[in-house]
Amino acid sequence: LTARGGWVLAAWTVAAVTGTWWNASVAQAPGPQTNVYELCVRGNQSYEAGEFEEAVDFYEEAVERGAVAPELFYNLGNAYYKSGNLGRAVLFYERSLRLAPRNEDARANLTLVQSMLRDRQFIEERGVVARWVTWLHGRLNLSESLLLTSLLYVALVIVAIVFVFRDGALVSRLYPKISLASPGRFLGLDKVQDFALAMAVLSLLLIASGTSAYHKYRDVRSRRAAIVVREEVPVFSGPNTDSTLQFKIHEGTRISTVSVRPGWVQIRLPGDLSGWIADSSVERI
Amino acid sequence: MKWILALSVLALGVGFAGSAYAEDISVEASLDQTVARVGSEVTLTVTVEGKFRRSSEPELPPLSDFDVYSGGTSQNFSMINGRVQSSVSYRYVLVPKKEGAYEIGSVAFRLNDREYKTKPIKLEVVAATASVKTPDAPAAGEGAAPEQDRSIFIQADVDRDTVYVNQQVTWTLGYYSDGRITLLRSPNYTPPEAEGFWVEDLPPQNKYYADLGGRRYLVNEIKRGYFPTSPGIFEIGPAKVEVVVDDLSFNRLDDFFSRNFRSRGFGKSQTLATKKKKIVVLPLPQRGRPEDFSGTVAEGLTLSMSADKQVVQVGEPVNLVVVMNGKGNIKTVAPPKLTGMESFKVYESGSQSDVFKKDYVVTGRKKYDYVVVPKMQGRHTIPALEMPYFDPVKKRYTVARSHAVNLDVQPGAKEEGRKIIYAGTGDDFEVISQDIRYIHPVPSSLAMSTGVGASGRLLLVVHALPLLVLAASVGVERRRRRFRANVGLARASRALRDAEKKLDAARKAFRAGRTDEGFTAVAGAVSGYFADKMNAAAAGLTLAAVEEFLRNRGVDEDSTVAVRRLLADCDAARFASGGSSADQGEEIAARGRDVLRSLERGYLR
Numbered sequence: 001l002t003a004r005g006g007w008v009l010a011a012w013t014v015a016a017v018t019g020t021w022w023n024a025s026v027a028q029a030p031g032p033q034t035n036v037y038e039l040c041v042r043g044n045q046s047y048e049a050g051e052f053e054e055a056v057d058f059y060e061e062a063v064e065r066g067a068v069a070p071e072l073f074y075n076l077g078n079a080y081y082k083s084g085n086l087g088r089a090v091l092f093y094e095r096s097l098r099l100a101p102r103n104e105d106a107r108a109n110l111t112l113v114q115s116m117l118r119d120r121q122f123i124e125e126r127g128v129v130a131r132w133v134t135w136l137h138g139r140l141n142l143s144e145s146l147l148l149t150s151l152l153y154v155a156l157v158i159v160a161i162v163f164v165f166r167d168g169a170l171v172s173r174l175y176p177k178i179s180l181a182s183p184g185r186f187l188g189l190d191k192v193q194d195f196a197l198a199m200a201v202l203s204l205l206l207i208a209s210g211t212s213a214y215h216k217y218r219d220v221r222s223r224r225a226a227i228v229v230r231e232e233v234p235v236f237s238g239p240n241t242d243s244t245l246q247f248k249i250h251e252g253t254r255i256s257t258v259s260v261r262p263g264w265v266q267i268r269l270p271g272d273l274s275g276w277i278a279d280s281s282v283e284r285i
Numbered sequence: 286m287k288w289i290l291a292l293s294v295l296a297l298g299v300g301f302a303g304s305a306y307a308e309d310i311s312v313e314a315s316l317d318q319t320v321a322r323v324g325s326e327v328t329l330t331v332t333v334e335g336k337f338r339r340s341s342e343p344e345l346p347p348l349s350d351f352d353v354y355s356g357g358t359s360q361n362f363s364m365i366n367g368r369v370q371s372s373v374s375y376r377y378v379l380v381p382k383k384e385g386a387y388e389i390g391s392v393a394f395r396l397n398d399r400e401y402k403t404k405p406i407k408l409e410v411v412a413a414t415a416s417v418k419t420p421d422a423p424a425a426g427e428g429a430a431p432e433q434d435r436s437i438f439i440q441a442d443v444d445r446d447t448v449y450v451n452q453q454v455t456w457t458l459g460y461y462s463d464g465r466i467t468l469l470r471s472p473n474y475t476p477p478e479a480e481g482f483w484v485e486d487l488p489p490q491n492k493y494y495a496d497l498g499g500r501r502y503l504v505n506e507i508k509r510g511y512f513p514t515s516p517g518i519f520e521i522g523p524a525k526v527e528v529v530v531d532d533l534s535f536n537r538l539d540d541f542f543s544r545n546f547r548s549r550g551f552g553k554s555q556t557l558a559t560k561k562k563k564i565v566v567l568p569l570p571q572r573g574r575p576e577d578f579s580g581t582v583a584e585g586l587t588l589s590m591s592a593d594k595q596v597v598q599v600g601e602p603v604n605l606v607v608v609m610n611g612k613g614n615i616k617t618v619a620p621p622k623l624t625g626m627e628s629f630k631v632y633e634s635g636s637q638s639d640v641f642k643k644d645y646v647v648t649g650r651k652k653y654d655y656v657v658v659p660k661m662q663g664r665h666t667i668p669a670l671e672m673p674y675f676d677p678v679k680k681r682y683t684v685a686r687s688h689a690v691n692l693d694v695q696p697g698a699k700e701e702g703r704k705i706i707y708a709g710t711g712d713d714f715e716v717i718s719q720d721i722r723y724i725h726p727v728p729s730s731l732a733m734s735t736g737v738g739a740s741g742r743l744l745l746v747v748h749a750l751p752l753l754v755l756a757a758s759v760g761v762e763r764r765r766r767r768f769r770a771n772v773g774l775a776r777a778s779r780a781l782r783d784a785e786k787k788l789d790a791a792r793k794a795f796r797a798g799r800t801d802e803g804f805t806a807v808a809g810a811v812s813g814y815f816a817d818k819m820n821a822a823a824a825g826l827t828l829a830a831v832e833e834f835l836r837n838r839g840v841d842e843d844s845t846v847a848v849r850r851l852l853a854d855c856d857a858a859r860f861a862s863g864g865s866s867a868d869q870g871e872e873i874a875a876r877g878r879d880v881l882r883s884l885e886r887g888y889l890r
Contacts, residue, residue, distance in 0.1 A: 036731050037727060037729075037731055040727040040731065041727050044724055044726070044727060047724050048724075062731075067731050069728060069731050071725040071726070071727065071728050072727075072731070074724070074725055075724040075725060078721055078722075078723070078724050079724075081721050082721075105722040105723075105725070108721075108722055109721040109722055112661075112719060112720075112721055113721070115630075115660040115661065116627070116660070150748070153748065153751070154751065157751035157752070157754070157755055160755055161754065161755055161758045164755070164758045164759050164762050165758065165762060168762075
């Protein structure tokens, strides 16, 4: 591994990580930001004055102008809750959590609002491993998942390159120091096995992180998850009101959209429940 | 319309018309009234009794001034003293079209190959608005003569004739018998019809003796509870009892029975009827009516509420039972409303009604089951239930109240993940109510959506680079390993590079005026190049060995000559007396580079 190669690798790492971060995040747009900022501030002022419906108007205006911020969505969820609109409150808490999954306030408020909903909310039973993976998956947003995946990818490639030059002078000189932190040393592995172990672990982490990022990306792009925003919505067996009325769902219920027809959307609920509802009765997260 | 069936067997009072006898067969026709209004319904009953197996359908006389409808057929078989007796009644509904005095002609039968005819019956039809005396007043068994003069009679009465909506009216039917008459079979009782009432039978049947007019009667009483469903004036219709007495009794009867019983050779039958009872139903008063009054009318209504647990976890279901007790038609009472249940999810899980009739008063117990699931921890209270109702005895509205139910809701299993150790001995925090967490301040830099993936392709390229670097590293390492394993190959591979380095050093030496050193370097570069290519020591390398090497590698003659000249010029310059100039040295060095590059490119790579 030459000094020139090291610089190339370092430059690439910086470029990749920065690029990932920038790509998955949203660009700053200073032009309309000022107005949007004022709208959000006025929304907060209305909320603090107890004018919750007015606060909703300000926040919604900011959202319409393209503002995307977990704080804004969280505050809008609060304003909707205080206005008695539980469905939209759930919608915006979900949107806030998608951007900032570790926002404990949004999670607490969502839990509280869900406990007030008319429909029973489904929570899937999961095993220990699945719970751990899900927990990790739920702690990172899309940008963070992509960044983690990129970092793991870079780390795996670096370890692979070092492995290629494992007999080189530089690697031979540095390995005894680096391997102090390697579990392979305690397991009695030789240098090759140690590198193989490191690459296997990194590969597994990369697959897990990449899968998580892929799912988040797919969720964002496909926009399948949606929230019922009408008080009571009849679910028909087909995309018209002449079809059989199967059951009813109520505001705040999270559903998964399957397919779309003009004015209608096919939904799926846990427990193999499926049907068609008016498109206007749900909002995609 | 059971009473019509009963009527079909007997001709009561005014309806009796006549009979036809032939051997042991009797055929008779009767009308349920002798005077009728235009458009009203008159029932013609044709009865054939006796020993026969099958009868033909009766042939009605011409009835052009009536609309005629079939009213059905009823049939009875009995065996008395080993003799089979049959009785078939055919009913027809006649609707007179116009006024006048009519005679319903004979109705013909064919039985056992013989024809039987009934006697004609007279019927007077009056205008639709005319007053007509109905058979209910006076009835055969009530009002036609003082009860005291009779051996058997029935009598109906109500405990009150003015009530509120949904207040109980107890109707009592008394069957009086002085024991002088022997009944051939049990009396056949037809309860009264009562439109606009919810009815409950009130067992048990009551028996006692009563002295009336110097006679001792055995009285059988049955009772019914009537609950009017709306205000207005309603009637409880006549109840009817059909009795059949033996001929011996018949001969001993007083004039009334002589007139009204009919002999058919196997007992005498008569239908006794009560008078209608008019009930005035008052609407519930508007004054003092609570806003949430839902129409419950009862006496002494009580309400209770209980839970099967007092300490529960969040999400744990609690069975809540609400019980309502009171006098009245509790079965129809709407369930009380659970209020203040924001901290719970509430599911109705069923209801059960029990009706008791102690002392002939309808009492009800209604039980409602709920499942309530606490949504948040803390000490929660299910507020006391209230049920406003109207008490018809006190004639005012009142409210039944239950006790409140307190629940201590502990954190659920989900919330026990973090163990909290408390210091001190203070009380736990009491959650009074729960609300959402407050809004967040607006961040100083708000992000604006520009769409995801604006630099996606660039990112893919950037992420492809590490794989290229890895591939290059693998290539480099493989080459290095190959050279390490084959020294000759390694020397040949770097022969030109080493030679060019020496030639560069030679040029520097020439420019510095160190011409001897420069020529030595040129000669070393050229001989070193061939030594590396031949994997031989440079020191012992001869021109002949080089030329042979070049010939073996197929180098053309011109190149071989150029190499020979180059080496010769180097030697001449190094060993010539007086030395050569630096310019000559640089020219030889440049020529050496060209020759070696040419060989490398053409033959020796």
